[in-house]
Amino acid sequence: MKVALLCSGLGNVYRGHEVFARDLFTLLGDSVDITLFKGGGKSAPREWVIDNIPRNAGCLDHVHVVASPKWAAAIAEGERCRIEGETFAYAALKPLLEGAFDVVHCLEREVCNIIYDNRHLFRSTPKILFSNGGAIPARDLPRCDFVQEHTELNLSYSAKGKSFMIPHGVDVSVFHPEVVSDFRSQHDIPQNAFVVISVGAIAYGHKRMDYVVKEVSAIKDAYLLIVGQETKDTAEIKALGKRLMGERIIFTKVQHSDLPKAYAAANVFTLGSVFETFGIVYIEAMAMGLPVICTNHRNQRAIVKEGIFIDMRQAGALTKALRDTDRSTLAALGQRGRKIVLEHYDLAVLKRKYIERYDTIASSPTSLPTYSFANKLACNARNVVRLAARLTLGRAE
Template sequence: MKKKIAVIHPEAGFSSSGGSQLSAYEMAEHLAAFFDVRLISSSKCSEHSVVIPCIPRGKVKKLQRNKTMDWLLTRFVSNPSLLIESITSFLTYTPYLICKRADVVYPNNDYGGLAVAAVIRKLFKTPILYTERAGMVSNGKVLRRNLKFKPDCLVVFNQETKDYVKEIAPTQRVEIIPNGVNLSLFSPQGARYEHGLEGKVVLTVGALNRQNHKRIQLAIEAVSKLNDVSLLICGDGPDVAYFTDLCEGKLGSDRYRIVKVDFADIPNVYRSVDAFTLPSEDEPFGRVYLEAMASGLPVIATDDAMRRTLVGNAGNVCDVTNIDEYAAALAATLSTDWEDKPTTQAADYSWQSVAEQYAKVINSL
């Protein structure tokens, strides 16, 4: 009889703008080869979905686009969307898991899911598996908070994070397993998105929010230094107008597009361009780089240990805050024949391989 695994993420199926909900969906799909998997979420997104009502963070973020509502919601808490999701999902997901017991609970939505899992473990001794997707962002602030829940196994993405965990919580079990990419979905073969841009086209993706760590403005600045190169921005957020004005001033109306597409169309977007870049300040992992490489694209990324490992010989890393250096890296990448290096690099991170590693951990629990 297969073990029952409860994967938790309220946002899965509601939006596709975050790595954690996409990873929860993919993980549920691929763990189903080994276990009886239920993906507990607020929206139907797969055959493994169990829809339990709550208010996911994406719904709150939509409300926050109204300045008055944003002022009210942020009056007493810095991240109301996550707090509201956590409270409402705790109130509905906990009773469900009390009635429909699992052998392992695998929350993917930060402290909200961990709180649910902690109650279930207290009642039934059900082990908790947790992947820390924030890594060392903000000097490990989120990581330290989530360690207080003492998951039975904590999964991290690199040795640096594992070393930090063992330093502050020596008895915590920690395993290193990378994120995965769906190689059947992201590949060089298939339909292409019609963006209407001429010449070489560079793609970047991310939430259009000046306050986050994605730093899309650096990509705009760097592309503006090049001739006959256009920028395709795929994303949405509260600062669309700001980024539109910046592109108009730096690139002109013919050298950029800002588009919002459904997740199902994202592979077509990757296949429609010549290179991918994301100049984010920090990335706990960087799923989008894998998606781009799996689609055959070379990558230009921020120079740090994680992205040097991810990109390998399938692109270039540089100091993206030095706009001239960033622009030179873009130009060098666009003028190089990368052959099959990007797809070869991405193949090491297939979801099938990642799911097998998780299955070994789950069976050990």
């Protein structure tokens, strides 16, 4: 069984989506014949860097969209992602055709559609698997043979008969409470300080880091550590943080391999988003033994299971949760969170599920469209229409 794992964003941007691709490849590398197709970075054994126009390319700085100013930026960003995915998919076709893969596992919708639409080019038709990282409902899913969902809630909205659920996971040997960290001393954070950490893009939109800054700033003497990729909003959010918290706020970006040291410097984890399809950072923090304060949404309640769930849209809600929850309760939540991760999100447990699922998908029957009497009638009808148009309108030559 040969598996191709495709992620156009890997090497171009840094999000949970790309972390998932890297972790899955690393997890299965010693047990499955798997090849990673990525959008950037360096080539390595069984890792192909596929040429593409990345979403952050300068040549896309002047994307023209026809939309309300309210939505123009979001639509332009969508166009950037579409171009990255489509250029990546077409460039990946040649090595995919030559590789004779049994399963092609796609993480982006545009990539999935293009590979699926070109299945007829393959000597042996591969099965196309899509990982639904965006909570896309069944009616909007890309064309594929199978769909992986990451939560039971998303599974309930997915395509019946071809969808299954395997959650995101975390390497509990890397993310654990015993990690030794000098992060506090590096950033001049007092050893006895109460530290809140939030991990995600430093932006107003989905991650709502401005909300986190305002809420934590109201906690006297608390420090706030924000770790994430910079965006067009970052400068303003940094200015807000420095104005409200002075030296009590630290903005930084670290390699994923160094992220455990940042978690180890904190006492509690929070994320300002009002919804996450999954949120790998939740289970990373829980694996580190940190209590989690997050949005009171069905998805997050099912994922975190034991945390402090609040209305993240309400001003003062996060401040109140931090102020009113005593430290012993937070510590107990952190200890239970670690146990939850070991039971549900340990990569060693999920590894067996992936191998079993890939085997099932690879051995499942598949077929391409065939010529039939119905096809013949449809072709004849189209030819009659074209002939009538030619007789009526004439020919150009």
